[in-house]
Amino acid sequence: MPGRTLSAANTHGFNDLDMNLHMNHDDTSRAHFLIALKKRVNLTMGGQIRKNFEADMGPALGRKAGHTLNDFSKTDRKLAKAAIERTHMYKAWAAMTYISQGLMWEIVDGVLDHDLPRLQKAFNEYKSRPGRLGSLKLNPALKLPRNISETEIHRQPGGFCYESHADDITAGARYNGGGLMYSAGRGRKAVAGQSGGDFVLGILKERYPDFKPTRILELGCGTGRNTPSYKKLLPNAEVYGIDIAAGLLRFAHAYAEAEGQAVNFVQMDATALDFPDESFDLVVSHILGHETTTRGLPKWVTEAWRVLKPGGVAFHVDVPTQPGFLKLPDLVLNDWQVRYNGEPFWMGWADADVKKIMRDAGVPDEAMFAEHMRRDEGGVWFCHGMRKPKTWSKSQRRAA
Numbered sequence: 001m002p003g004r005t006l007s008a009a010n011t012h013g014f015n016d017l018d019m020n021l022h023m024n025h026d027d028t029s030r031a032h033f034l035i036a037l038k039k040r041v042n043l044t045m046g047g048q049i050r051k052n053f054e055a056d057m058g059p060a061l062g063r064k065a066g067h068t069l070n071d072f073s074k075t076d077r078k079l080a081k082a083a084i085e086r087t088h089m090y091k092a093w094a095a096m097t098y099i100s101q102g103l104m105w106e107i108v109d110g111v112l113d114h115d116l117p118r119l120q121k122a123f124n125e126y127k128s129r130p131g132r133l134g135s136l137k138l139n140p141a142l143k144l145p146r147n148i149s150e151t152e153i154h155r156q157p158g159g160f161c162y163e164s165h166a167d168d169i170t171a172g173a174r175y176n177g178g179g180l181m182y183s184a185g186r187g188r189k190a191v192a193g194q195s196g197g198d199f200v201l202g203i204l205k206e207r208y209p210d211f212k213p214t215r216i217l218e219l220g221c222g223t224g225r226n227t228p229s230y231k232k233l234l235p236n237a238e239v240y241g242i243d244i245a246a247g248l249l250r251f252a253h254a255y256a257e258a259e260g261q262a263v264n265f266v267q268m269d270a271t272a273l274d275f276p277d278e279s280f281d282l283v284v285s286h287i288l289g290h291e292t293t294t295r296g297l298p299k300w301v302t303e304a305w306r307v308l309k310p311g312g313v314a315f316h317v318d319v320p321t322q323p324g325f326l327k328l329p330d331l332v333l334n335d336w337q338v339r340y341n342g343e344p345f346w347m348g349w350a351d352a353d354v355k356k357i358m359r360d361a362g363v364p365d366e367a368m369f370a371e372h373m374r375r376d377e378g379g380v381w382f383c384h385g386m387r388k389p390k391t392w393s394k395s396q397r398r399a400a
């Protein structure tokens with residue numbers, strides 16, 4: 001509707017100022033097709049690869065190697081990989097996975113073709129509103145980690161750091177569009193893959209009933225899919241979200257404002273936080289770990305520990321790709337993600353020893369956890385973190 005000023009709701013019942021992507025009938029049909037295709041590829045074809053491996057290939061490889069193959073052994077993973085990759089089903093699965101991911105981004109860009117101008121206008125309005133609830137602080141001088149700035153993660157066109165003008169929110173809109181495709185297939189409005197504040201705060205309430213955070217920091221908050229949920233559930237808390245990608249943070253700011261939640265977003269590198277020691281009660285992250293690097297992971301885990309106040313908790317939620325939780329054929333299929341789906345650290349994350357990383361950061365064993373946790377309808381997540389002892393002193397920190 002050209003020339004119309006932004007208002008609460010337009011004649012289609014949509015709210016011009018909300019930051020959800022508005023899919024029309026054709027977008028939704030395309031999304032349904034995509035989901036059906038992805039299900040066929042992941043469940044039917046992937047399922048066949050798993051079944052064949054368990055019934056024939058795995059036992060045959062084991063007989064040849066002289067032992068039953070072990071999900072934790074990298075040598076056995078190599079054997080499984082070489083054998084699986086030779087099969088026609090694997091080749092067809094890989095080609096179809098690649099094609100369906102490309103199709104997904106085409107469909108997302110189809111939504112942006114008609115909805116990006118509205119979203120951009122909404123961002124511009126939130127940004128210049130006198131009574132903004134939260135804040136947005138970008139740092140154009142920040143040195144961006146190349147694993148993010150120079151990789152099209154998940155093959156998102158242009159990557160997370162894409163910007164074509166000073167206020168550009170395209171990267172954020174695209175990122176959320178990718179998630180939206182999956183939820184459209186499940187008939188849900190919320191963005192798929194969300195592992196929100198309700199999940200984390202619910203677990204913390206059970207484990208540490210005395211814990212009442214008033215300063216919360218989310219690392220790698222992206223488009224803020226989860227950040228405002230902390231403020232909503234703990235209205236008295238001061239909530240911060242940091243990320244390195246400006247286009248995602250702009251989107252996050254507008255989304256939080258649209259949700260009526262006061263959140264402070266800052267462009268910052270999680271591996272070198274610009275916050276003083278012991279300044280937060282709760283440090284969280286949602287699917288950050290697998291997007292970092294072998295060098296970066298220990299750095300941000302250590303930074304999370306540093307900025308925790310005594311008695312504070314760090315809680316990181318990520319993908320459950322660990323050997324043992326996943327069996328050999330899935331580890332082989334996941335390895336494909338590294339090479340062809342813009343996920344350079346996917347297997348590095350799966351194989352990372354996060355307990356050792358926390359130990360090296362000075363976290364006492366009794367203060368840390370690393371385990372798979374189930375979210376009611378949201379599947380299983382790998383969660384790790386730590387609670388800094390209430391009596392933790394600076395001298396202990398130095399000794400560590």
Ligand SMILES: C[S@@+](CC[C@H](N)C(=O)[O-])C[C@H]1O[C@@H](n2cnc3c(N)ncnc32)[C@H](O)[C@@H]1O
Nearest residue numbers: 220221222225243244245269270271286287291
């Ligand atoms: C998979 S996204 C998750 C975003 C968001 N937490 C969510 O659940 O949608 C990973 C995020 O981590 C950010 N990231 C990766 N490395 C980072 C770093 N060193 N410092 C800050 N953010 C980082 C990326 O820019 C990206 O937004």
